[in-house]
Amino acid sequence: MGRRRKKRSAEQLDGLLVLNKPSGPTSADCLNDIKHQLKQFKIGHAGTLDPMASGVLLVMLGNATKLAPYLSGATKTYAGTLKLGMTTDTLDIQGEVVSEAEVTATAEDVEREILFWKELTEQEVPAYSAAKHEGKPLYALARAGEEVPVKIKPIVISHVEVLDVNMPEASFRVSCSAGTYIRSLVHSLGIRMGCGAVLTSLNREQSEPFGLDGAHDLADVLEHPATLPDKVIPIRDTLPHWPRFQLTEPLSGLVKNGAWLPVNDEPGEPLAGRLGDQAMLLDQDGEPMALVEAKLQDGKPKWAILRGLWGQG
Template sequence: MGRASRRRGDAVDGVLLLDKPHGASSNAALQRARRLLNAAKAGHAGTLDPMASGLLPVLLGEATKFSQLLLDADKAYETTLSLGVTTTTGDVEGEVLSRREVMVDEDAIRSACARFVGEIEQVPPMYSALKHQGKALYEYARQGVEIERKARRVNIREIEVLEIAPGSVSLRVRCSKGTYIRTLGQDIGEALGCGAHLSALRRTAAGPLSLDTAITVDAIEAMPAEQRSGLLLPVDTLVAHFTEVRLDVAAAERFRLGQAVEAEGHAIEGETCRVYGESFLGLGQWRAGRMQPQRLVAQAQEA
């Protein structure tokens, strides 16, 4: 895998691990980071609600071509449930719907959480960005309109109880794409018989990327401009889980032009691989014993 971000002239390509603060929208954080890195093209791999904080992978330039890989990847979160109170949004920002007495112990909490590990059905919340007739569900919710939603199957890989305090419980959750942690918190609260809402939510991982090395936008802004590009991970960070294939100079040039080429390696029909010449060229797929270009990146030189 490459060790540096790529530049194509003045273009900026790479992956920035951003630690989004509580209260900021994902798009606002993205746009600030894009301007600070002087990148023409940017996107993120999975929205975080304003009330949530944590890992927001920002993809710059050619890295945006691989955003779907992160969108489809498992995520990890740390969250705190406030027990005994339900809200309209399922989190601390909503209006209170009900208050109930909390009469649960550690065994009950662990048992309730265990019930939701594995494949489960979730009904997306009204306060979400899902679209209905071209309009986000939260827009209907703010108007007091309830839209019928179909349950979706998601996979809760793991729920770890981190801390139990009077009236609250902190959890670490690892889950598949499409999981709503607010809905999970509400469902756990109902399983306990007291109701619950999220008082805190922090994303700690997305696929292979971790919050451990993420940086805040404020910290980027405080850095000298010439040092900021050093924060970027290379584009091929996003495809490191694919088998690597190396091409000689002639084959790399043909591959770059969209032609299938002969390549060394164990050809498994249909397998996707990350392909390199002197630098990362993109993704290819074995077809009839040849490496067929699948998703190419614009050629670059090391920054």
């Protein structure tokens, strides 16, 4: 027998909640509060924030959980602070101190090393992280005293600026590819400077294209459950940087049957695009149908279905 599908709660919403996560709880803690207090039993998030970190956390509700791969990969922007002269096992101020050293560097040295982050193309994944090895989170291995394998991952740092240097501390802003560990950037700076460094605060200002200006505080979300629907962005508006094409009823039927639709090569026309473009298809009523990408099929460009969005999650 197949697995019985859980009954959808009457309160379940479909869409995106841009949350301003407070410092302290884990990302999972925040979701659990929303899940159980507001009966949003189908829920997920795009891009984990460490407990110490605050800021933009994209919370997907209901059918919007299907969008996870397309929301998680966006560029992130953070503002943070660091402190020189020490290292910890977690690479941030909340960990156990591993070493301390005198700071002899100048403010100019610190500024130069922060700006050097833009030259980095890879980094070591922190031992205390949710990255997995053979199905186990690295933090679980570290807490159990087991050997944690060294994992190197590619990164892209698109923007760096120094906000202030007041030795032995400094503040900065950085825009980077999804999955970049700011703790590791700070740790690498400490190694290059020979005195160690730890992250002392972090605030995610943007998970493109959503920023803090449109984010809702967790306390406000939980304390005013009746206003939750007003805070949730409809699925059709969750990828505003993607083109949207509204289909006729016959074309909607074809898409539901898995058909790839021809790509129109006339700019500005319905279903127009080029190979590699991604778009959202809407049905005749303007409801989300599918996410698609322009690919070749039998030598001709077609809109290939990446993810169906029709039906309730």
